[in-house]
Amino acid sequence: KQSKTSQIRTPIVCVLGHVDHGKTSLLDTIRGSSVVDTEAGAITQHIGATIVPIEAIARGNSSLAKMQFNIPGLLFIDTPGHHAFTTLRARGGSLADLAIVVVDINEGFKPQTIEALQILRNYKTPFVIAANKVDRIHGWRVHENESFATTFAKQNERVQGMLETKVYELVGKLSDLGFNSERFDRVRDFARNVGIVPTSALTGEGISDVLMMLIGLAQRYMTDNLALSVEGPGAGTVLEVKEERGLGTTLDVILYDGTLSVGDEIVVAGHNQILTTKVRSLLKPRPMSEILIEDKFERVKSVAAATGIKVAAPKLEGVIAGTPLRVVRGENRDEVIEKVMSEIEDIQVTIADEGIIIKADTIGALEALSKELDAQGIGVLKAEVGPVTRHDVIEAGTIKNPLYSAIIAFNTPMLPDAVDTLAESPQVSAFESGVIYQLIDDYVEWRDEKKR
Numbered sequence: 001k002q003s004k005t006s007q008i009r010t011p012i013v014c015v016l017g018h019v020d021h022g023k024t025s026l027l028d029t030i031r032g033s034s035v036v037d038t039e040a041g042a043i044t045q046h047i048g049a050t051i052v053p054i055e056a057i058a059r060g061n062s063s064l065a066k067m068q069f070n071i072p073g074l075l076f077i078d079t080p081g082h083h084a085f086t087t088l089r090a091r092g093g094s095l096a097d098l099a100i101v102v103v104d105i106n107e108g109f110k111p112q113t114i115e116a117l118q119i120l121r122n123y124k125t126p127f128v129i130a131a132n133k134v135d136r137i138h139g140w141r142v143h144e145n146e147s148f149a150t151t152f153a154k155q156n157e158r159v160q161g162m163l164e165t166k167v168y169e170l171v172g173k174l175s176d177l178g179f180n181s182e183r184f185d186r187v188r189d190f191a192r193n194v195g196i197v198p199t200s201a202l203t204g205e206g207i208s209d210v211l212m213m214l215i216g217l218a219q220r221y222m223t224d225n226l227a228l229s230v231e232g233p234g235a236g237t238v239l240e241v242k243e244e245r246g247l248g249t250t251l252d253v254i255l256y257d258g259t260l261s262v263g264d265e266i267v268v269a270g271h272n273q274i275l276t277t278k279v280r281s282l283l284k285p286r287p288m289s290e291i292l293i294e295d296k297f298e299r300v301k302s303v304a305a306a307t308g309i310k311v312a313a314p315k316l317e318g319v320i321a322g323t324p325l326r327v328v329r330g331e332n333r334d335e336v337i338e339k340v341m342s343e344i345e346d347i348q349v350t351i352a353d354e355g356i357i358i359k360a361d362t363i364g365a366l367e368a369l370s371k372e373l374d375a376q377g378i379g380v381l382k383a384e385v386g387p388v389t390r391h392d393v394i395e396a397g398t399i400k401n402p403l404y405s406a407i408i409a410f411n412t413p414m415l416p417d418a419v420d421t422l423a424e425s426p427q428v429s430a431f432e433s434g435v436i437y438q439l440i441d442d443y444v445e446w447r448d449e450k451k452r
């Protein structure tokens with residue numbers, strides 16, 4: 001059992017990377033390799049998250065078993081896609097304390113990998129790289145669930161050489177992007193160098209090394225951040241807004257601070273408005289085997305940070321993913337409303353006198369896009385969550401400087417009447433993509449073409 005004095009919050013870990021490079025498999029392996037459901041220290045499934053307690057991580061791992069820990073475990077966010085990361089915003093930064101960037105060692109970096117790295121740099125989030133699918137290297141001999149050092153030592157020279165070459169290709173690419181990196185077992189200073197861990201999510205090789213790196217990063221660099229309370233009024237971030245049969249509109253929330261109980265008054269945010277409501281029920285997913293049972297959820301009375309939980313309450317229809325949730329308890333309601341408002345205003349979208357129009361599907365996505373535009377000196381005149389409307393196109397058409405008559409839509413569609421209006425507005429261009437740097441490249445190319 002953890003002693004009271006040493007108790008700090010569970011670090012939140014987000015998994016990012018290109019489609020099919022193995023994010024979900026990696027989490028499955030982390031879960032599967034250490035699931036023991038009878039005793040304390042069992043891994044628990046929560047809404048949008050999995051908690052892996054430190055005992056479960058250390059079990060059966062001799063190097064970990066020897067280490068001293070002051071974190072209770074790791075909370076992995078399993079929402080698919082890199083997009084989860086940008087939704088997980090909180091307090092003007094990212095809710096994720098740490099990240100794993102998964103890259104297929106045989107394919108190397110892809111657009112979404114690069115985007116993930118840019119986002120992590122902007123948010124200053126420590127991360128490790130899982131250079132995944134090593135078992136696909138020609139001639140690789142599998143040693144299930146072994147550490148990297150053990151399995152690497154048992155490979156022949158040609159395979160070892162091939163792995164080294166592939167790791168150095170990643171090091172080179174990372175250097176182009178401004179990161180110093182090394183194979184993790186050669187890194188001396190983790191504050192300066194990113195560690196690359198060769199892994200196989202399929203065979204479990206190198207997975208214990210990834211966990212050890214994450215724990216090391218959390219213990220060394222994050223203790224202050226993590227010393228948030230596991231008591232007091234709850235604070236969280238809305239991960240998703242979902243319709244559930246029999247429950248109405250519900251919020252999937254990652255609670256990062258304090259407690260949340262049935263009957264609590266909560267403050268949440270919708271489009272241009274703040275809502276207060278009372279928690280009707282708190283719901284946890286039932287174990288996988290019971291998923292077909294009519295009642296998918298188990299009701300609980302109260303939860304403490306950090307965890308994922310589904311919240312049912314009246315009036316949740318207009319709530320936006322990525323916005324904060326706070327409990328009113330102790331301080332008065334107006335103060336809490338004030339806090340939520342300031343957190344939303346805090347969303348770091350710098351609005352310039354001159355610039356383009358940007359749209360995105362969530363607040364976090366808008367923020368991530370805006371940060372990258374800012375870094376490249378591209379002004380933003382208007383930034384909004386939602387699809388591209390006819391009004392946006394008309395507005396872009398009235399922008400005086402023709403180089404800014406553009407709309408960037410990140411992960412959000414164009415409404416049909418916007419498409420029609422765009423067809424009648426030759427001076428306006430709209431760029432759509434699910435990858436930020438693709439959007440920026442396209443815009444810059446269009447702009448530079450116009451300049452000539």
Ligand code: GTP
Nearest residue numbers: 018019020021022023024025080132133200201202
């Ligand atoms: P998206 O959620 O679609 O972005 O993909 P993902 O990154 O979650 O990838 P996922 O875990 O679904 O893996 C994609 C495919 O790669 C699956 O068929 C996996 O079985 C396979 N795969 C993942 N990791 C490994 C690995 O280490 N080795 C091998 N050989 N296959 C792997």
Ligand code: MG
Nearest residue numbers: 023024080081
């Ligand atoms: Mg996946």
